Amino acid sequence: MKALILNENYEKTSENLALPEAYAKINPHNLYLYAKAYLASIRANTAHTKNRSEVSGGGKKPWRQKGRGGARAGSTRTNVWVGGGVAFGPRNTKNYFQKINKKQKRLALERALADKADKGALLVVENFEIPSGKSKDAASIIKKLGFKDILIVKSLLDEKSFLACRNLVNCYLVDISEVNAYLLAVYNAVLIEKSAFKNLIKEA
Template sequence: MSAIVLNEKFEKASELALPESFSGINSHNLYLYVKSYQAALRANTASTKTRSEVSGGGKKPWAQKGKGGARAGSRRSPVFVGGGQAFGSKNNRNYDLKVNKKQKKLALKFALDALATQGKLFIVDSIEVASGKTKDAKAIFNALGQRDALFVKSILDEQTFLAFRNIQSAYLIEENELNAFLAATYRSVVIEKAVWENLVREAE
């Protein structure tokens, strides 16, 4: 598979073949990484009170016998309105899922290879909007002709960040922020040449 190399006008100039290490990767690596990534985003703040934590319930609601109904010992029981929650959620649960470094790399390579297969992986010398204007960044995005795009820059500068931040269908990140989840989320990815060379070097 090949990535599309763009010129400074973000038009197709040539193609660049992906290294062999990007092909033949099991898709399960991407599944495991995405599952771990989304689990880490959970706030884990939901917490309910058990019958030992709710207030009240000091007096027995009614006599043990003679009422003709079921016996009851406390208003804090889960069967009463305002009572404790049985088997409710607690915020002491650990949602972290371990993913090995090797699997993370394999997941990213699989996601990029899938994009290259669809002709949605682009490489350009530089992603820069010196003016800081959104209309100039929008022109770059429109030149791609894609529904949405992830732009990966080696070092993020303020002007380029300001230019891209208000474009809903485009997301600009630095090299160290690139991961398999983001690569799989967007329908196309534009990577600076320097970032791509680092990715290939690490893949070898």
């Protein structure tokens, strides 16, 4: 498993950086569990309906129990009435949190890196920078790399590069501190600055 090194023109060279062999032996289930926990943690959890005790009105019995030939009714706010409460609707009181251990979180990150390296989609460049701040310049680099979409990881974000990449749908630019296993796994390729790559491996 090796990360491919690119030159300043974002072309592949004969050089590469090896990943620790232990990465390939990590059970992929760690990555699955982390992705599941990550997606659960970003749920908005805003869907909410009112039941019959929460909607307004319905205090008085609408009509007498017998004698009028229609169905009996005790309240205008039951779920069978228009304007009534909702039976078994979504509630925003549900907790979607899923625990993930620090060690498992790290194993998931390592496995995601190994998967990308195994596919030849882990690319390392000395420095990624778009001095012009123009999206067309960033788009031309991504097109040259030949991947459907790509995650770009910098040691430290700069304003020009951020402006160049923020409107492109096929790339996502992040700081090294924002990297997680889910982001590494969800993109088809990862382009990472050399200093950021070394720090990421060192933390492992």
